[in-house]
Amino acid sequence: MxxxxxxxxxxxxxxxxxxxxxxxxxxxxxxxxxxxxxxxxxxxxxxxxxxxxxxxxNNKEAVHYAVGNKLYREENEEVEKILDMDLTGKEQALRICERIFTNSVENPIILKVVRDLWINLNNKDFSSAGTYNHISETIGREKMDELINTSGALEEFDFEEYFDDPNLMEEYLQFIRYNNLWGRAIQKGKQDGSIKNQLPDMHIMQFMSFLAMGTVFEIMRRQTPLDRIGMSSEVFSVYVIKLLSRFLDDEA
CATH class of the missing domain: 1.10.10.60 (Homeodomain-like)
Structure with a gap:
């Protein structure tokens, strides 16, 4: 050979x-x-x-961050597929939210990863803004924007060359990329007229995320499976999406 x-x-x-x-x-x-x-x-x-x-x-933390990276990568790939569909911006945003809800119900580890990301950052005295600035100052704002906005760029970048916690920094940027992808659907919805709500894009995204993921978090916290209230996750998801659809139609 x-x-x-x-x-x-x-x-x-x-x-x-x-x-x-x-x-x-x-x-x-x-x-x-x-x-x-x-x-x-x-x-x-x-x-x-x-x-x-x-x-x-190097340690268990690094393995845990790598697991988070894998999950975020997979989610970002699925969101990109939704954005490639011939749908209105509103339909794309709702499809993404539906995926968040159903996928979190079926794979609770996703919620653990989201929760643990912020716990780990706080343990290292990093706020979200502080982490963002730290990465930007280390690799440069232009490079950071490229990593966030270019498909596949995060996976190819050598985080170990720049950071003591490379997997954590990549996981954070995967999360930021996820938000940006969702933001594209909201921007498209406002442009094509399918989203009437004029709140800032970030506020719309946060509300939708809080409602979908917050509902799942509450179910897990109370250890109340959906079947105990006589409702499948699919039916529950339909009601959540209906609420969010009305929210996106609100012109107030």
Missing amino acids: APRDKRQLRTRKKERTRNTIIEEAKKLFDQKPYDSVSLEDIAEAAFVSRQTLYNYF
Whole structure:
């Protein structure tokens, strides 16, 4: 085998191992609280030694951030597909919100990742604005805008070269990209006339997100499954979307 082929094979093998670690860690974090998952648990689930795990991640935090990155990447890819559909801006915004609700009900780890992102930033004395400024000052505003607005750019950027917590910084920017993608649907809706609400785009997005995700958070907090109130998640989602549709039609 030629040296180049050997290097490519090693690279693919490393990528497979890293992806396996992340996928198995995702399952563990979904099943148990963060503090109840150890590096030994993750290594055992991924069928690798602890030393091999350390070759990819310095600590459990880094693995957790990588799980968050994976989830945000997948969500952003799905949102991009919605934005490519031949729909009005309002229809796109509602479709995104519907996905948030149904996906969060079916995959509670998404809510854990959203919650833990802000907990982790606060633990490092980073506010959202502080994190944004920190990244902007480190890599430059122009580069940061490129990463947020260009499909695939975040995945290709070498965060380890610039940050002590590369996975956390990428996870944060994946979250910002998610908001920006949603904002495009709202902007389109105002331009094509399908969204009548004249609140600032960010306020509209936050309200829609709070209603969809807040409802799911409350269900989880109270440990009240939807079937206890005699309603499937699909039906519940329909009512949430109807409320949001009326909100987008409000011209006040």
